[in-house]
Amino acid sequence: MKTDVLVIGSGIAGLSFAIKLADARPDTSITILTKSSNDLCNTAQAQGGIAVVLDRVRDSFEQHVQDTMKAGKGLNDRKVVEMVVSQAPERLSELISWGTSFDFNGNGEFELGLEGGHSQRRIVHHRDLTGKELERKLLKKAGSLPNVEFVDRYFVIDLLKNEQDQENCTGVKMLDKVTGQQVNFNSRITFLATGGSGMIFSNTTNPSVATADGVAMAQRAGAEVKNMNFIQFHPTxxxxxxxxxxxxxxxxxxxxxxxxxxxxxxxxxxxxxxxxxxxxxxxxxxxxxxxxxxxxxxxxxxxxxxxxxxxxxxxxxxxxxxxxxxxxxxxxxxxxxxxxxxYQCGGIQVDEHARTSIPHLYASGECAHTGLHGANRLASNSLLEALVYSHQSYKSVIEELDKLPEPETIIRPEILRFEQEADDEIIASLRHRLNDLMTYDLIHASGKREKKEALEHLRELKEMLEDYPPFNTGTTGFYELRNMVCTAVLILDHALDFSSKMKKNLSELLA
Missing domain, CATH: 3.90.700.10 (Succinate dehydrogenase/fumarate reductase flavoprotein, catalytic domain)
Known part of the structure; x- marks a missing residue:
């Protein structure tokens, strides 16, 4: 199995990227891979809307930038914030050109909503179904393009790297959820749009597919992952x-x-x-x-x-x-x-073109860390971020594609079937154990000692999953649990590192 560009995930990040690339390069084969149906994703759950400065009398790009920086506790990358905010009107126009509809008032103007942290009304929306409207229209647009193919119900286990240099990403190893076999899917460019990690936690608003797969597989492949402790909890x-x-x-x-x-x-x-x-x-x-x-x-x-x-x-x-x-x-x-x-504000570190630290591997959307959000996301900035970074990446991929050879076809396939020695109940019980540990208090209210104790438990669980063969059922449930535990370890590691840095900075200021 091979393709020019492999997109993992079918939310707004993956779909908008695929649409733009397919339009610009009709000679390029693009495959969108999903582990469930292609309409099950975080995008479809989004109720609010997209933050866009449209009223230039009462509002301005600078006000939107300031609101974003304030919400993120000043830990945002201001250049990134300015880039994202300034592109918003153009990205909105593209969505409308693809058939997406938004609410208008009696004067024929966009009905702009107000959300927490925003100093002005600037949220364009489709009632409380903005995400579903976006997902439906983008799926329709992508499905109409002859060089875009959807492959559903394949679970990506790990990223593949070049056998010779072990540097470049060359595709993925994945699980056929129907046959239980593992196969390789080779590509010139791999684009991660795998969403967030909400299912790690005891309480979450995320759909069942939000199991931190992209972050975990990128980290295992050696990609830089940053600020995973910046997990936003929604209050309602x-x-x-x-x-x-x-x-x-x-x-x-x-x-x-x-x-x-x-x-x-x-x-x-x-x-x-x-x-x-x-x-x-x-x-x-x-x-x-x-x-x-x-x-x-x-x-x-x-x-x-x-x-x-x-x-x-x-x-x-x-x-x-x-x-x-x-x-x-x-x-x-x-x-x-x-x-x-x-919402996961941290993630796989990317540059302004959504490039990760691994050549030929890109990331956009919630799985990526761009620097936009800082420590806390401003409401309705996430759909906008995905649109902007997928736009940025498509321009970069066009330039890169012509320099890359055809995807490899002679990588030894690993077609394996595991005996299911640990049943689903054991995997479910371990997942409950993870959820019981990962609470709001642990992330945002507990001290260093509590975090270290939880981290020790998580590392034991991670070791159990990686080194004790009977737990490897070769099923989606096992691999999702492995990814969630791996990411939970990152979250607490980063939380402890962040606390140490803040303490050091405070000591230096007082000295």
């Missing part, structure tokens, strides 16, 4: 006991006017930040967690009862429908909420 995931993942209540609901209240019905966010419900996600999440620790309650609440229900239902039909399906009437009931792992 709908709390349901024993549910994993949790249903997301969009940031835009607070922008629409909903209140965050405790079990007594009292608002409490203004004690922490003068912006109240419109503070950034990290600030609201921290305030909610503190409130729950003080009260001993399982959840805080979103109060929408004072809002115009008809207008709210028109704006957020998916949220209203889901709440209704579990017995919540938003005219009279509060929505129980807890913070949940939502």
């Amino acid at each position: 995931a709908l709390y349901e006991k024993d549910k994993h993942p949790l249903f997301l209540i969009s940031e835009a609901v607070r922008g629409f006017g909903a209140y965050v209240v405790n079990h007594k019905g009292n608002r409490f966010l203004f004690k922490t930040d003068t912006r109240g419900e419109l503070a950034t996600r990290d600030i609201v999440s921290e305030a909610v967690v503190k409130e729950l620790k003080m009260s001993g309650e399982r959840s805080a609440f979103l109060d929408c009862r004072h809002l115009n229900f008809e207008a709210f239902q028109n704006e957020f039909p998916t949220i209203v429908a889901y709440c209704h399906s579990i017995g919540l009437n938003l005219k009279t009931d509060l929505i129980p909420i807890v913070p949940a792992a939502h």
Whole structure:
């Protein structure tokens, strides 16, 4: 199996890259590989929208840059922020040219939403289904291009590197989920668009496919991975006991006017930040967690009862429908909420053209670390980041393709079948063990000792999966668990390193 360009993942990062490259180079074969159906991804879950400066009277690129830097605690790369923000209007125009629709007001102008951390209304959206609308239209556009092929239900196990120099990426080793066999897929360019890592955590809003596959395989291949401790928790995931993942209540609901209240019905966010419900996600999440620790309650609440229900239902039909399906009437009931792992701000380190530290390997979207987000992502900047970096990479790949030979065809295939010695229940129990360890408190509230203890447990689990053959069932479940444990180790390693650096910097300032 071979192709010119192999794209792993079918969210907005992978699809927008493939569309642009296919249009520009109709002679180039492009294969989009997914481990499930091609519409199951983080992009399809996005409710909010895309942050774009369109109102140049009240808003400006500089305001968007400042909001992004402030949300990221100043740990962003300003040049990257400026590049991404300035490209937003052009990238939006491309989406519209591909058939994507967005909401307009009565004057025929974009209806711009407001979300936490934004100083102006600048979120373009398609009700609370922006991600689904994007995914549907981009899949349709990519599917119409003759040189783009979708190959579903193959799980990528590891990256392949050139047998002679062990430097260049030459494709992937993957698992045929139907036959249980492992085969190689060779390519001139490999493009990682594998999404995030939310399923590592006890509470998450991410879909079941978000198992940190791209970060883990890139790290095993020797790629630089950076700032994995910067995990953003969304403060308003709908709390349901024993549910994993949790249903997301969009940031835009607070922008629409909903209140965050405790079990007594009292608002409490203004004690922490003068912006109240419109503070950034990290600030609201921290305030909610503190409130729950003080009260001993399982959840805080979103109060929408004072809002115009008809207008709210028109704006957020998916949220209203889901709440209704579990017995919540938003005219009279509060929505129980807890913070949940939502977005991975760190990832595979890339340059401004989405190139990783491994030649011929690119990464875009949530799996990549660009420097845009810093320590905390500003709402609705992620879809924009994916669009910009996939645009940047397609230009680079066009130049690189002509310098590369045809994909290798004589790499020894590893066509293997493992005996399933460890059953699915054992893999599931180990996964629960991982989820029990990886909590909000461990990442954002625990001290050095707690992190080190958790890291020791994770390293034992990692060693067990790598060195004890009976655990290798040769199944997707095993490989996903291996990737999640590998990435969890990175998260805590980076968290401890970050704490040490901050302590050193503080000591130097006080000296």
